[in-house]
Amino acid sequence: xxxxxxxxxxGGGPTAVINQSLVGAxxxxxxxxxxxxVYGALHGVxxxxxxxxLDLTQETTHNLERVADTPGSALGSTRDKPDEKYCAExxxxxxxxxxxxxxxxxxxxxxxxxxxxxDFARKAQYDLxxxxxxxxxxxxxxxxxxxxxxxxxxxxxxxxxxxxNLDNRALPGVYVGVxxxxxxxxxxxxxxxxxxxxxxxxxxxxxxxxxxxxGQFLSEVKSIYDKLxxxxxxxxxxxxxxxxxxxxxSMLARTxxxxxxxxxxxxxxxxxxxxxxxxxxxxxxxxxxRGDTFGYLQRSFLGVVSDVDQREARExxxxxxxxxxxxxxxGTVTLHRVGHYAVEYRLDPMISVAGKTRIMPDAFITPxxxxxxxxxxxxLTPLLGSGMPDAFxxxxxxxxxxxxxx
Amino acid sequence: xxxxxxxxxxGGGPTAVINQSLVGAxxxxxxxxxxxxVYGALHGVxxxxxxxxLDLTQETTHNLERVADTPGSALGSTRDKPDEKYCAExxxxxxxxxxxxxxxxxxxxxxxxxxxxxDFARKAQYDLxxxxxxxxxxxxxxxxxxxxxxxxxxxxxxxxxxxxNLDNRALPGVYVGVxxxxxxxxxxxxxxxxxxxxxxxxxxxxxxxxxxxxGQFLSEVKSIYDKLxxxxxxxxxxxxxxxxxxxxxSMLARTxxxxxxxxxxxxxxxxxxxxxxxxxxxxxxxxxxRGDTFGYLQRSFLGVVSDVDQREARExxxxxxxxxxxxxxxGTVTLHRVGHYAVEYRLDPMISVAGKTRIMPDAFITPxxxxxxxxxxxxLTPLLGSGMPDAFxxxxxxxxxxxxxx
Numbered sequence: 001x002x003x004x005x006x007x008x009x010x011g012g013g014p015t016a017v018i019n020q021s022l023v024g025a026x027x028x029x030x031x032x033x034x035x036x037x038v039y040g041a042l043h044g045v046x047x048x049x050x051x052x053x054l055d056l057t058q059e060t061t062h063n064l065e066r067v068a069d070t071p072g073s074a075l076g077s078t079r080d081k082p083d084e085k086y087c088a089e090x091x092x093x094x095x096x097x098x099x100x101x102x103x104x105x106x107x108x109x110x111x112x113x114x115x116x117x118x119d120f121a122r123k124a125q126y127d128l129x130x131x132x133x134x135x136x137x138x139x140x141x142x143x144x145x146x147x148x149x150x151x152x153x154x155x156x157x158x159x160x161x162x163x164x165n166l167d168n169r170a171l172p173g174v175y176v177g178v179x180x181x182x183x184x185x186x187x188x189x190x191x192x193x194x195x196x197x198x199x200x201x202x203x204x205x206x207x208x209x210x211x212x213x214x215g216q217f218l219s220e221v222k223s224i225y226d227k228l229x230x231x232x233x234x235x236x237x238x239x240x241x242x243x244x245x246x247x248x249x250s251m252l253a254r255t256x257x258x259x260x261x262x263x264x265x266x267x268x269x270x271x272x273x274x275x276x277x278x279x280x281x282x283x284x285x286x287x288x289x290r291g292d293t294f295g296y297l298q299r300s301f302l303g304v305v306s307d308v309d310q311r312e313a314r315e316x317x318x319x320x321x322x323x324x325x326x327x328x329x330x331g332t333v334t335l336h337r338v339g340h341y342a343v344e345y346r347l348d349p350m351i352s353v354a355g356k357t358r359i360m361p362d363a364f365i366t367p368x369x370x371x372x373x374x375x376x377x378x379x380l381t382p383l384l385g386s387g388m389p390d391a392f393x394x395x396x397x398x399x400x401x402x403x404x405x406x
Numbered sequence: 407x408x409x410x411x412x413x414x415x416x417g418g419g420p421t422a423v424i425n426q427s428l429v430g431a432x433x434x435x436x437x438x439x440x441x442x443x444v445y446g447a448l449h450g451v452x453x454x455x456x457x458x459x460l461d462l463t464q465e466t467t468h469n470l471e472r473v474a475d476t477p478g479s480a481l482g483s484t485r486d487k488p489d490e491k492y493c494a495e496x497x498x499x500x501x502x503x504x505x506x507x508x509x510x511x512x513x514x515x516x517x518x519x520x521x522x523x524x525d526f527a528r529k530a531q532y533d534l535x536x537x538x539x540x541x542x543x544x545x546x547x548x549x550x551x552x553x554x555x556x557x558x559x560x561x562x563x564x565x566x567x568x569x570x571n572l573d574n575r576a577l578p579g580v581y582v583g584v585x586x587x588x589x590x591x592x593x594x595x596x597x598x599x600x601x602x603x604x605x606x607x608x609x610x611x612x613x614x615x616x617x618x619x620x621g622q623f624l625s626e627v628k629s630i631y632d633k634l635x636x637x638x639x640x641x642x643x644x645x646x647x648x649x650x651x652x653x654x655x656s657m658l659a660r661t662x663x664x665x666x667x668x669x670x671x672x673x674x675x676x677x678x679x680x681x682x683x684x685x686x687x688x689x690x691x692x693x694x695x696r697g698d699t700f701g702y703l704q705r706s707f708l709g710v711v712s713d714v715d716q717r718e719a720r721e722x723x724x725x726x727x728x729x730x731x732x733x734x735x736x737g738t739v740t741l742h743r744v745g746h747y748a749v750e751y752r753l754d755p756m757i758s759v760a761g762k763t764r765i766m767p768d769a770f771i772t773p774x775x776x777x778x779x780x781x782x783x784x785x786l787t788p789l790l791g792s793g794m795p796d797a798f799x800x801x802x803x804x805x806x807x808x809x810x811x812x
Contacts, residue, residue, distance in 0.1 A: 014576045039805060043576075053805035066798035072572025074800050079577065096809050163706035166478025170420045170449075171485065175702070194708070269683070270676010270699055277675070293676055295698030296581070300569035302600075303710065303795035389709035392472035394480050399445060399459035403502050 001324050002127045003034045004100030008056070009041035009048065010073040011106035011113070015149030016156075016305045017313035018135045021105045022075065023068035024317025025133065026056050029101075032325050039099065044078035044106070045113060049089045053097075068314065071300050081109050087116040094121075094128065101129040101324045105317070107136035107147075111332050112354040118330055131320045132332035132350060135313070137299050139186035142356045143348055145337040148316055149299075151309035151383035153180075154190035156298045157234075158384060161194030162391055164292075165201040165232055172230035173288025174221060174280050175201070178273045180298055182238040184359045185209050187298070191234035192372045193380055196391055201232025208238035209360050210369040212247055217276075218283050220370060225286060237272060237293075248272050269293070306385030312343060319345040341382035407730050408533045409440045410506030414462070415447035415454065416479040417512030417519070421555030422562075422711045423719035424541050427511045428481065429474035430723025431539065432462050435507075438731050445505065450484035450512070451519060455495045459503070474720065477558075477706050487515050493522040500527075500534065507535040507730045511723070513542035513553075517738050518760040524736055537726045538738035538756060541719070543705050545592035548762045549754055551743040552592075554722055555705075557715035557789035559586075560596035562704045563640075564790060567600030568797055570698075571607040571638055578636035579694025580627060580686055581607070584679045586704055588644040590765045591615050593704070597640035598778045599786055602797055607638025614644035615766045616775040618653055623682075624689050626776060631692060643678060643699075654678050675699070712791030718749060725751040747788035 006029045008022055022040070029038045040054040041047035054075070056064075067074045082090065094102060094117075102117070104110045111132040121128035134141050137153035157179055168175050179188040185207030192205060203224045206212055224231040239247050248271055273291030281289045316333045323329050331347040332354075338344045364376035412435045414428055428446070435444045446460040447453035460481070462470075473480045488496065500508060500523075508523070510516045517538040527534040540547050543559035563585055574581050585594040591613030598611060609630045612618055630637040645653050654677055679697030687695045722739045729735050737753040738760075744750045770782035 010576075014573050037805075040800065040802065051805075051807040051809055054800060054802040055805050056800070056802050059800060059802040063798060063801060066796075067800055070572065070797045070799075071569055072797075073576035075576075077576040093809065097805075159708045160703050163477055163708040164702055166476065166708070167420050167702050167706035170416075170479035170483040269697065270680050274676050274680075290702065291675065292701030292703060293698060294703070296570055296573050296696065297566050297698060297700070297703065300573035302565045302568040302572070302797060390472075391476045391478075391708060392469060393476075394446065394460060394462070394465060394473055395469065396446065396460040396462050396465040399443075399457075399461050399503075401457040403457055403499065 001034060001129050001328060002100045003036065004098040005037045005039055006035050006101045006103070007039045007041060007094065007099045008103045009044050009105070010075045010077050011044040011104060011110040012077060013137065013299060014071065014073040014077055015135050015137055015299055016071040016152035017148055017309050018105055019070055019074045020068045020310050020313035021133050021135060021148060021317035023064045024314040025103050025321045026064060027061065028318045028321035030057060034325070040075045043076035044080065045082050045086070045090060046078040046080050047076070048093050049086065051093055071302060082113050082116070084116060087113065087120055090117050091120045091124065091126070095126055100127060103131050103133055103320050105133040105135050107138070108141060108353055108355055108357060111350055115350045115354045118350065129324045129328065130330050131324055132353070133316050133320045134333060134335065137187060138181050138184050140184035140358045142353045142358045143334045145335055145343065146383060147335070148309060148313035150186060151306040151385065152304065153187055153298050154193070154380060155306045155384045155388070156301055156304045157187055157190040157294065158193035159304060159389065160294060161191040161202055161232065161234060165194060166391055168201060168230050168232050171288070173290060174225060174231045174233070174286055176233045176235055176273050176276050176291040178235050178237055178291070178293040180294065181208065181236045183208055183357050185236050186360055188234050188236040189360065189364065189372045189376055190380060192377060193384060197393065199228055202234040203228070203231050204233045204370045205372060206233070206235045206239050206370065207360065207365065208236045208240060209365060211242045212239040213241070214279060218279065221280055222284050225284070235272070235276065248275065251275055306383060308383055308385045316345060323347045407440060407535050407734060408506045409442065410504040411443045411445055412441050412507045412509070413445045413447060413500065413505045414509045415450045415511070416481045416483050417450040417510060417516040418483060419543065419705060420477065420479040420483055421541050421543050421705055422477040422558035423554055423715050424511055425476055425480045426474045426716050426719035427539050427541060427554060427723035429470045430720040431509050431727045432470060433467065434724045434727035436463060440731070445503070446481045449482035450486065451488050451492070451496060452484040452486050453482070454499050455492065457499055477708060488519050488522070490522060493519065493526055496523055497526045497530065497532070501532055506533060509537050509539055509726050511539040511541050513544070514547060514759055514761055514763060517756055521756045521760045524756065535730045535734065536736050537730055538759070539722050539726045540739060540741065543593060544587050544590050546590035546764045548759045548764045549740045551741055551749065552789060553741070554715060554719035556592060557712040557791065558710065559593055559704050560786060561712045561790045561794070562707055562710045563593055563596040563700065564599035565710060565795060566700060567597040567608055567638065567640060571600060572797055574607060574636050574638050577694070579696060580631060580637045580639070580692055582639045582641055582679050582682050582697040584641050584643055584697070584699040586700065587614065587642045589614055589763050591642050592766055594640050594642040595766065595770065595778045595782055596786060599783060599790060603799065605634055608640040609634070609637050610639045610776045611778060612639070612641045612645050612776065613766065613771065614642045614646060615771060617648045618645040619647070620685060624685065627686055628690050631690070641678070641682065654681065657681055712789060714789055714791045722751060729753045
């Protein structure tokens, strides 16, 4: 990196550990004399074109450490997906401030933005290091073993289903929990880690990697309910029919809000859970049917976090800075599993993750398509971190009945 | 108590600490030679009339301690609300098994059941001790300062809103979170404890103690949104219009499921959140509007618990047993605050809580009706327990803009 300023920004949905990456990059960058200042852009790329910068060189290390432990995007985030004109604006501002290194913490859309900015800088013969720092609760980045943010969200989902299973066992019925994940089912699949005993829920798991058919769904629910007298179901918000149309769109007439990327709004509404619980109630004649949409709790809940995730999120930020300052290299920091359990970080070409989506491999899904394999449980278990709460049952013997006719 | 058996049962909605009360009563009862056996009824009063008993005398102390730390009702629960005939059946079974002491852990409906059973036993000249052990996340029992189960649920709600506020600050918009509580707003009010800085959400809190009017609601949301560019709202599922009709019923045509008590189903559906977010979107023209229903997560989540709540739930179970065995007395165990912060337990007549509902006192609600007072925060803070997570912000200075026109 040429002498000048470092800029950090956060894009897309916040996670429980995205501030670890921010702080990892900022603290490391502040060590190098070549770095004149470390700026933070408010609300992602939007803050760049608006010149809304904080001077993070003047933030205390103590407070940065506290912010690192706080969920949400401390700099603010954005859903803007810059086109070429927008990226040209970004470069103009970077050049005006003599910013020589730009770290963008985000998912596959954010890496695509960096790819364009990097291309423009090269054409303008402006020395700029761009590094993408991965984060997403969806775990849908290519190349990576997993993505910072996902393990903490997975811990929330597994803990939630462990509790829901206890509740459902106490007051039996059917329960549908809708989990985030538009194209990749990793987070929904994490619900399986909430199970302990053989008859624990979730008893059925529906992923966007498989087509969803309502008739099949109802018969699978009936089969579990007939056997156990209860049924806990984990459903991805992204389930779709054989044509790829989201179930919510294909079954509801109401026009749904679409976001800037042209996607139908799936989160922040209870519509899918209500649609499925109504279908169960109306078709199977089961009385106690409940549905919850985990919504924003699963990515922002204060106090549920994986310490493994915290550690790795910190390191991807720190490594990004080291790749920039020591190696003078652009790219995306990627996370690789090199043991059970250990990881290594690499710098890969931006193009390897930019704009691409990784989904669950077939080896993680059972042939029936409504559960995960032991391979997936082996993959996810170390990521959930230490101190996962456990659930216990009474195992006292039954008392023989003594009244006639009972 | 006469020599014989002790029976414990759990009724109504599970909580994070209801098994502490179960284990407190069981472990204490097992110490007395007069107690031949300690039975647990499966699924509350339903398990009594079905003679579905576990012999908890044969459960290990070690496993009981593990179960105590597990949320949900380990014996199973029921929504049955026994009438006189049902209560006569209960007494018949108790007599057949020489059960001389019956502990029922539950809310105000459960205490009402005990009141009838106690009355029948007296008329039958059968020596029976009945003691109600309080629990409810709604915190709506009379006489008690607060009710075991509420503090842990309150901790969940406060932590959830603290996280939601960070998420909403990162990606500004309007957020509606719907919290349990049909008649009492204590749990919804707990959302206020998620705030730290002056502009933190929830910015508006709607309780069932006040009438809800949609036009007023929209103008209050608009006022906050115009000022802050965002708005986080906590809403009780029990909000109702001036006639006392739930907003969901009064605004939706669809016939809603009613439970055994003739109540409309408010939980386990996202309908209220969707109704309010649609109203905001349609009337205020705000684009990013999200709604979540906290649903069953708030009472069953594995791993979010108040240690103060655990302690007190354990003690009400233990005290129930001591009142029965040492004092030979019937009644309901009540919890009284005797310092900041210390509590004492008393035995009060069943009639003082049976079938009654406590709501939030006016002193806990601001005059405008959309926030809580410092008195409420002072009341709730010690209940949340130790180690509440905290949230921190960046406080670095702004960088002056240098580009022309910006």
